[in-house]
Amino acid sequence: MATSGMMTSGFSPVMANPGMSFQERSVEVSTGTTIMATEFDGGVIIGADSRTTTGAYIANRVTDKLTKVTDYIYCCRSGSAADTQAIADIVKYHINFQRMEMGEEPLVKTVAYIFKQLCYDYRDQLTAGIIVAGWDKRDGGQVYSIPISGMVQRMPFCTGGSGSTYIYGFVDSQFKPNQSKEDSLQFVSKAVSLAINRDGSSGGIIRLAAISKDGVERFTLTGDQLPKFYEDS
């Protein structure tokens, strides 16, 4: 089944949910999704859609897939909702510990490598595609991609989730290094909007965040604020 490995059939102990049909009771809750992160001049921009599905039922249409790990480092979650939430909580725990011991903000690279270690060691049991993005004072804005198998790779920009397949052409042609914050926000919101338009597992609103030395600024694009493209009638 061509769903970019985002949904796995299998028994999951989901609480009795009257909204689910009979077939959906044994399908995982998945954030079949579109997530994205890009470096800009001074930090990073991250973005995601807001749809969580159980089979074809939209269980949550206002999900927040941009999860805080520290004040300057966020992660974008795709894949199994339960797996990614659990991993993010464990990483947060480890990094809080380190922050207290070291007395200074952790590096983005450190957070990315802790994510990687969990995703790699438990790769057979997890379905998690994560993008770690943030700012630290040593290397500025950084984006690290941690796809399903548990590798880690720093990249100038990255997309993920089932919706990302529809926008490879767009992002490859439109990305420019060292853009301004506003241009990067436009780039991410257009890309996510295009993916939402084509991917059934992505939708809802677009959540964005800009992370720089000044901290995190969050944005939400709803309804008519989503970038529009050619649509007949």
Next chain:
Amino acid sequence: MSILAYNGAAIMAMKGKNCVAIAADRRFGIQAQTVSMDFDKVFEMGPNLYIGLPGLATDVQTVHSRLKFRLNMYELRENRRIKPKTFMSMVSNLLYERRFGPYFVEPVIAGLDPKTGEPYIASMDLIGCPMETNDFVVSGTCSEQMYGMCESLWEPDLEPDDLFETISQALMNAFDRDAVSGWGAVVYIIEKDKVTKKMLKTRQD
């Protein structure tokens, strides 16, 4: 994934005062991927008779073709327009002929009696079991959501303009909770002397 959910669809019909309405989404997709947003699932079978076909897209088109053929032969032999109830039996027969290798469509029928103008709606399962109701019928991948919306919003004897609003809101809010239907909607309001076709502006996600 179920074969009936491979392409995804949402169709419903409602009875009003001397009118009926039938509405459908416009998505054509292959599992999670949306291929086009202008796929017709509601077909005119007579001046005041419409059929909506949700389900596997190839069967939507084939059933429509084969049904049109049978209907044309009927009208040539009988030299008159078919009654909605008779048409329902025709569809049921066509589907049951394929009892052990069925067409993957679960049709919705809406129309007015050609002589009396009395409103008629019906739906059926993929092997032709018919269900006639006096309020509304729904079919598609988000049928549970549509049942919820119709049950809350429908009331008897709605005028055509009110019926349009009701069916539009019921359909849109139902398919907004379904990942494989939506991407546009079309509504037909069928009255004795005219049929109004309206496109709805919907979320494109």
